[in-house]
Amino acid sequence: MRVFVRLLSTVLALALAAAGALLALEVAWHWWRPAGAPLLLPWPGWRDTLGGLAWDSPPLRVAAIVTGGAGLVLLLAAGAARRREVPLREPAAGVRVTTSPRALARLVGQHVRAQDNVTGATVTAGSRKVRVRATSTLEAEQQLRPRLTESVTALLDDVPLVRRPTVSVVVDSPKDRR
Amino acid sequence: MTKPSTISAKALARSYRTERTLTTVTGLLAVAIAAVVLVAGAGWLGEFRARRPVLDPLVLDWLGGLPPWLARGGAIAAGVLLAVLGLWWLARSLRPERRPDLELDHTDGRTLTVTASALAGAVRADAEGVAGVVKARVRSVGDAAEPALRLRLWLREGSDLRQVWHELDTRVLARARDTLGVAVLPAAVRFELGSAQRRRVR
Structure with a gap:
């Protein structure tokens, strides 16, 4: 489980860094050249889709359930990654x-x-x-x-x-x- | 100066606290977002809210009313912050654990360093000499200012744990301390008991 959490955490870190960089890049590009947007991601398309999607629409609910499930998996994995070693007495100071x-x-x-x-x-x-x-x-x-x-x-x-x-x-x- | 017992407690295993905490926070965020979306969709925040689009024109108008430097600057700052946090987290997850060398003497003009592999090899040979120990793995952990040893010992089936536990300090670690001329050498030891060859019954 500990290896799995390390792997998960690496993937999450990569996703976070990529998302942050893309957000800064797209916003800055759009600010500098409004006519040249989008740069890398087709975000105007996403905006139109989200603009037409109501909070009670089925696709959004499915997405929410999937997100919640993934979150639960993360919580379970992080919770199970604790150490379970049985401590023995210290034979000398500074020796665990x-x-x-x-x-x-x-x-x-x-x-x-x-x-x-x-x-x-x-x-x-x-x-x-x-x-x-x-x-x-x-x-x-x-x-x-x-x-x-x-x-x-x-x-x-x-x-x-x-x-x-x-x-x-x-x-x-x-x-x-x- | 950190106490030896704290250093040896840290030497038991690589710390996963940051990774676990960040993974937990990400999981909590995902669950919270999902809950908010489901609650809003179920109409508990009002029927009007449930039928509005996700990217509400009301919100967009409000955002458009803000001074442009605030909304855009805020988004860019948030993006840069996320990217930096992500890179720091990535570097932390991928970084291998250090094996520091042991610096015994660093007065001016002369240095005496025991390399991590020399130290590990010597202690390993000693540990494998203890009766009942089948295999030993030793490495140095921590940083140069506070080095520690991590030992993993596999004991033969039926060997006396108490005896090995006692000999480990009086022979192996005491010898290492004597040889290196240090008063305390923080160490973390992990016993694997009864790991003899599997016997098959036919």
């Missing part, structure tokens, strides 16, 4: 350490899968929350969940995290369906 959420999730996932009676697990991790979804064919949620929560918490205590994320465990077991 982080790890990626994916790496943390992988660490927790390996740990959970290595536990007894766990057949599979999916983990999503962030700096605030770690969610574990484990499957087990042998143990019911009642027994397995406290055990997994405790062991994942112990594992996270061992990682020098700035703040320990809350752990939530869900166990999916056929034993609970009977």
Whole structure:
């Protein structure tokens, strides 16, 4: 997403610079030589079109909806481009350490899968929350969940995290369906 | 003098604040324009307004009534301003991140500079020597006045994160500081855990 925003921002910057330059150029040319206008853009044609188009005409509404949609895409992309790194404690002054959420999730996932009676697990991790979804064919949620929560918490205590994320465990077991 | 912790926080990753802010502002503008057009078209600003043309002769007459230097001069100034803003934004988005050299001694008559690539290579070799580290990528970031190191370390699956975290400062960064003779060397480290070869189950 961050690369996409950088690309978007480059395109937007180029569009803004071009629009500004063309605006200044056309207005100045028209001022200097009213008979020679337009210089590059067929703006008298645009003026006539806009002069004949009412605010409630369908083409204008479609254009407005498209513009609004594009604006929403920009907002979503800019919002999603934040950094999601998980901060670790500083081993010394002036040394910042982080790890990626994916790496943390992988660490927790390996740990959970290595536990007894766990057949599979999916983990999503962030700096605030770690969610574990484990499957087990042998143990019911009642027994397995406290055990997994405790062991994942112990594992996270061992990682020098700035703040320990809350752990939530869900166990999916056929034993609970009977 | 900026505090080392601030420099190292900046060294974590390239800042996207300006790009994100400007993209957000553009998005908000587009949404606002769309909303205004739809509201006007729906007749909420009055049925009369909804049926008027977009480029209203009333507005054009008002513009024509202004002194010509004001309307035209204003348009030209706005255009130049937009173009300058756009070019500045473009240059900012396209500019690659700097890799500053480390200047250790800049008294008169002699200079001692460690080039960015020499520094990065030395620290990388040290970092890859730490048990559990598979691969390391090191570069210098920031500017010449406030250089910092950015390290990205890939750890072997099952390696002890706490151990590596500890050794990183006591061995790798301490050695770099000693060699360079500086008291603090701001650094930002990013760990990638458990990036071993994928195993396939057949």
